Amino acid sequence: MKKTLLVAGGAGYIGSHTTKHLLQQGYDVVVLDNLVYGHQEAVLTEKFEKVDLKDKENLDKVFKKYNIDAVIHFAAYTYVGESVTSPSKYYWNNVVNTLNLLDTMRENDVKHIVFSSTCATYGNPKYMPLDEKHSQQPINPYGKTKFMMEQIMEDYENAYGFKYAALRYFNAAGADKDGQLGESHNPETHLIPLVLKTIKGERDNITVFGTDYDTPDGTCIRDYIHVEDLANAHRLALEKIISDNKTVKLNLGTGIGTSVKEIIDASERVTGKKVSVKYGERRAGDPSQLFAANDEAKRVLNWIPKYTKIEDIIETAWNWEINKKF
Numbered sequence: 001m002k003k004t005l006l007v008a009g010g011a012g013y014i015g016s017h018t019t020k021h022l023l024q025q026g027y028d029v030v031v032l033d034n035l036v037y038g039h040q041e042a043v044l045t046e047k048f049e050k051v052d053l054k055d056k057e058n059l060d061k062v063f064k065k066y067n068i069d070a071v072i073h074f075a076a077y078t079y080v081g082e083s084v085t086s087p088s089k090y091y092w093n094n095v096v097n098t099l100n101l102l103d104t105m106r107e108n109d110v111k112h113i114v115f116s117s118t119c120a121t122y123g124n125p126k127y128m129p130l131d132e133k134h135s136q137q138p139i140n141p142y143g144k145t146k147f148m149m150e151q152i153m154e155d156y157e158n159a160y161g162f163k164y165a166a167l168r169y170f171n172a173a174g175a176d177k178d179g180q181l182g183e184s185h186n187p188e189t190h191l192i193p194l195v196l197k198t199i200k201g202e203r204d205n206i207t208v209f210g211t212d213y214d215t216p217d218g219t220c221i222r223d224y225i226h227v228e229d230l231a232n233a234h235r236l237a238l239e240k241i242i243s244d245n246k247t248v249k250l251n252l253g254t255g256i257g258t259s260v261k262e263i264i265d266a267s268e269r270v271t272g273k274k275v276s277v278k279y280g281e282r283r284a285g286d287p288s289q290l291f292a293a294n295d296e297a298k299r300v301l302n303w304i305p306k307y308t309k310i311e312d313i314i315e316t317a318w319n320w321e322i323n324k325k326f
């Protein structure tokens, strides 16, 4: 019998795409979300509980009501800049409230969790591509909350027998190929949606943050990974930690670096329209290059990212941008 999974943060960007994928794979999926940043319209399962992770009593009721077998946890605040100005909000939500989730799991004898981590746990890169052995020294509160959770889960493994997948994402991008789901952040801070909104006429221009980096065209290089490839990796990671009863810590990226300028050029090619570009100062805390060594994820999960061309990723994002459902 297929398992019953709790997807915390299943109304958010990556959580909703993963929920869709899990349902397609025949899993019974319960979505839990406080809808602070998530969207009701993005919840694709009938089993939805509007519960905040700080509400341990109701969290426990959800575990008992559905007899949850395992958890995939996306529910977190993710704005790096805001985490610097409002660290309290980040430590309470991303750490303390997640402890409620782990303890509710423990009390209900649920021991498997797939956790959204981030390449931001590595801090300033010492070499490229980044592999999982790279030291973890996050440089902002957001990255620190994710690193703390990785450490806490390690302790929960040693003491209580938890097994977890810490999935360290690079830059999540793109949208559901059916056009049912996509990225809808408020405020939007990410490069690809901002470029596409500018092309659409919702914004006057896109500012390139820094043109004097030590990269071939002077702009920052990132590793953009399609959200459906992330969704698939979450399912594979869940199945792996359950079947082997073993913890995994994996980078999720394509291994391909794309510069800000290349994103702008590719967006113009995909949409057939020009974008108005401004050249600005560097954004504080941005490393010049970040891309993943993804051999471990490929080997351990038998995972193959399908979207390896940036145009294909942008095309799905553009389709969403012009036909948005929420």
Ligand code: UDP
Residues within 6 Å of the ligand: 171, 189, 190, 191, 192, 194, 206, 207, 208, 209, 210, 220, 221, 222, 260, 283, 286
């Ligand atoms: N970026 C930019 N202009 C913007 C937003 C982002 O030049 O308006 C750059 C940013 O400096 C980084 C890349 O685009 O090099 C990706 O940024 P994003 O915020 O999408 O993701 P991050 O890498 O910060 O997680």
